[in-house]
Amino acid sequence: MSNVRELPEIIERSLLGSLKHIPRTVWGLAIATFLMNASTIIIFSFSPLYLTVAFGVTAIGIGLIEAVVECTSWLMRVVSGVLSDFFRKRKLFILISYALAALARPIFPLATSPLWIFVGRTIDRIANGLQATPREALIADLSPPGLKGACFGLRQALGTAGSAVGALVGVLVMAKTQDYKLLFWVATIPALLAVGLLVFMMEDNRFTAENMKPTKEKRAFKSPLSLSSIREFSLSFWMVVAVTMIILMGRFSGAFLIMFAKHMGMEDCYAPTVMIVFNVMSALSAYPLGVLSDKFNRKFALGIGFVMILLADAVLAFAPNVMWVYIGVILWGVQFGITQSIPMAMIADVAPKHLRGTAFGIFYLANGIALFFANAIAGFASKFYGPHASFAASAGIIIAGLMVVYGISKFKEPRTT
Numbered sequence: 275m276s277n278v279r280e281l282p283e284i285i286e287r288s289l290l291g292s293l294k295h296i297p298r299t300v301w302g303l304a305i306a307t308f309l310m311n312a313s314t315i316i317i318f319s320f321s322p323l324y325l326t327v328a329f330g331v332t333a334i335g336i337g338l339i340e341a342v343v344e345c346t347s348w349l350m351r352v353v354s355g356v357l358s359d360f361f362r363k364r365k366l367f368i369l370i371s372y373a374l375a376a377l378a379r380p381i382f383p384l385a386t387s388p389l390w391i392f393v394g395r396t397i398d399r400i401a402n403g404l405q406a407t408p409r410e411a412l413i414a415d416l417s418p419p420g421l422k423g424a425c426f427g428l429r430q431a432l433g434t435a436g437s438a439v440g441a442l443v444g445v446l447v448m449a450k451t452q453d454y455k456l457l458f459w460v461a462t463i464p465a466l467l468a469v470g471l472l473v474f475m476m477e478d479n480r481f482t483a484e485n486m487k488p489t490k491e492k493r494a495f496k497s498p499l500s501l502s503s504i505r506e507f508s509l510s511f512w513m514v515v516a517v518t519m520i521i522l523m524g525r526f527s528g529a530f531l532i533m534f535a536k537h538m539g540m541e542d543c544y545a546p547t548v549m550i551v552f553n554v555m556s557a558l559s560a561y562p563l564g565v566l567s568d569k570f571n572r573k574f575a576l577g578i579g580f581v582m583i584l585l586a587d588a589v590l591a592f593a594p595n596v597m598w599v600y601i602g603v604i605l606w607g608v609q610f611g612i613t614q615s616i617p618m619a620m621i622a623d624v625a626p627k628h629l630r631g632t633a634f635g636i637f638y639l640a641n642g643i644a645l646f647f648a649n650a651i652a653g654f655a656s657k658f659y660g661p662h663a664s665f666a667a668s669a670g671i672i673i674a675g676l677m678v679v680y681g682i683s684k685f686k687e688p689r690t691t
Contacts, residue, residue: 292424292565297416300425302475303368303409308432309468310375312440316461317398319444321382321391324454329388339392343399348642350403355411355635359628364412365476371405372469379462383455407638411630414622416477420568423575423619427564430615431557438553440464445547510624511633515640517576518617520675522644524583524668525613526652528552530661531603534590537661538599548603555607560615572620579612580672587669591662602665 322340325331331339354371358364374397381394410426417425440461447457528549535548567575586605593599617637625633651671655663 292421292568293428295418295421296425296428297418298475299416299477300413300428302471303413304429304432305475306372306468306472307409307429308436308439309464309471310372311433311436312443313379313461313463313465313468314375314398314402315437315440316444316457317379317382317395319441320448320454320457321395324382324458325388325391328454329391331388335388339395343392343395345642346396347399347403348639350400351407351638351642352635354404355407355631355633355638358408358411358631364408364415364631367408368405368412368476369469369472371401371403371408372465372472374404375401376462376465376469379458379465382458382461407631407634410618410622410634412476414618414625414630414634415627417622422622423564423567423572423616424561425564426615426618426622427561427567427611430560430564430611430618433557434553434560434611435557436464438550438557441550441553445550506626506629507633507636508624511621514617514620514624515637517675518613518637519640519644520672521579521583521613521617522641523648523651523675524587524671525610525645526648526664526668527645530649530652530656530664531606533656534661534664535596535599535603538593538596540596540599548599551600551603552607552610555604556611556614559608559611563612564615564619567616567619572616572623575612576616576620579609579616580676582606582609582612584669584672587665587672591665591669593662 325335325339354367358367378394378397378401381390381397385391385394409429413425413429414422443460444457447453447460451457531548531552535544540548563575563578582605586602586609589598589605590602593602618634621633621637622630648668648671651667652664655667
């Protein structure tokens with residue numbers, strides 16, 4: 275009984291203790307992600323509206339632009355991961371990508387045609403793809419043993435918090451001024467701050483947390499994408515990729531949450547608030563569950579994420595009014611924080627150390643494929659069976675995927691202590 279009473283104190287000590295031991299570079303990357311996401315969400319949310327208002331671009335045109343730029347982002351994640359392994363340099367690619375994103379920001383307020391917006395979005399997505407994979411690989415390189423979940427959880431928490439803050443700033447600026455160009459200039463400020471922060475706070479993986487020695491040893495060159503390199507990835511790695519794809523097949527774009535809120539009677543000006551709630555809950559769940567996965571078991575923590583997404587699907591599939599929409603969005607945000615950060619820690623556990631960039635590139639490519647099909651399924655279900663059907667389809671995919679995964683035996687997770 276006394277152990278049960280002491281449990282909250284033990285959890286609090288674990289959360290605070292893990293924060294104290296997270297490396298300075300990981301903190302720098304997490305804070306820079308907060309700043310860059312705050313900037314990116316403004317561009318992402320308001321550039322389609324600006325194209326419509328200022329240049330009269332149709333929905334088809336906006337859809338084509340978004341399809342091209344998002345495809346570019348996912349492909350660049352594979353390229354940057356492989357190159358960071360090839361050159362054994364993470365910091366260089368991260369700095370180049372963040373600087374590129376910051377330089378793209380002034381294009382939006384200065385744009386005189388849709389082409390300039392397209393160019394700005396393309397550069398922004400190239401930068402996003404270039405930084406994502408080396409960033410995750412560097413966090414994996416520098417995370418102390420037993421703290422990978424905490425490090426990835428912190429990065430995910432601050433990243434989604436940045437998205438929430440950016441969305442809120444965007445709504446407030448537009449409510450006060452209705453000035454898109456001013457809003458885009460505001461979005462430039464956190465992007466520049468992120469670059470400056472990384473210059474002073476980021477160290478490369480010359481010293482790794484796993485051996486604390488310079489990694490200057492010479493090795494015979496081997497392409498990260500060669501057949502012999504691919505064979506170095508264990509069954510556990512491919513299982514993590516497969517499980518993540520199952521999760522993402524049932525987790526579609528936040529645009530569907532906004533559309534569903536409007537369908538349930540929420541006014542247009544308030545519908546985007548569901549994404550603010552979503553990002554806040556994601557930020558609040560990512561770090562604690564990351565620490566939990568370090569202290570106990572990653573699969574247990576990921577199982578909590580599965581439960582949360584099924585609960586969210588059930589609530590939203592049968593939601594009778596707007597209040598229940600917010601309850602479902604809260605659960606959806608909690609599962610996002612868990613299912614986004616825990617698989618990254620699992621990839622860091624099982625991927626070969628010298629191929630972590632390539633491993634995260636494969637991971638992100640699988641994510642992109644799964645999200646494509648998830649959004650297609652959600653769109654089909656919503657069009658032919660109504661908006662509630664998207665969430666029923668999500669639950670069906672998750673349950674079917676779980677049955678397949680748990681039918682495959684002997685997936686052993688390495689210890690994280």
